[in-house]
Amino acid sequence: MKWIQHDICGTTSSILELPQPERVVVLDIFSGPKTKKVLDAMKERHIIPVYIPDGCTGYVQPMDTILNKLVKDKIADILEEMLEEVDLEETDDSIGRCRILITHAVAQA
Numbered sequence: 358m359k360w361i362q363h364d365i366c367g368t369t370s371s372i373l374e375l376p377q378p379e380r381v382v383v384l385d386i387f388s389g390p391k392t393k394k395v396l397d398a399m400k401e402r403h404i405i406p407v408y409i410p411d412g413c414t415g416y417v418q419p420m421d422t423i424l425n426k427l428v429k430d431k432i433a434d435i436l437e438e439m440l441e442e443v444d445l446e447e448t449d450d451s452i453g454r455c456r457i458l459i460t461h462a463v464a465q466a
Contacts, residue, residue, distance in 0.1 A: 436462040
């Protein structure tokens with residue numbers, strides 16, 4: 358819901374309380390944006406959802422299946438190496454430390 362309100366509709370027209378323009382949003386088949394609450398919010402804000410059928414991401418979003426996959430794989434490899442070097446116990450502090458490691462892995466990738 359925050360994504361709809363702030364990212365999609367966070368435009369000048371919403372600040373000035375002008376009528377919202379129609380928007381088309383392309384989504385994958387993840388179930389989150391398909392709930393009644395989200396669909397009702399999109400309809401109220403004149404957002405038209407268009408869903409990418411399962412197995413078609415490579416055709417309509419080639420960056421997700423080619424370039425982004427390479428980057429994500431590299432991040433995973435670097436993070437795995439980092440985690441082998443660091444002893445993270447299961448504590449509340451370990452979650453924050455793991456997030457910091459992830460940002461370093463992303464920077465290295």
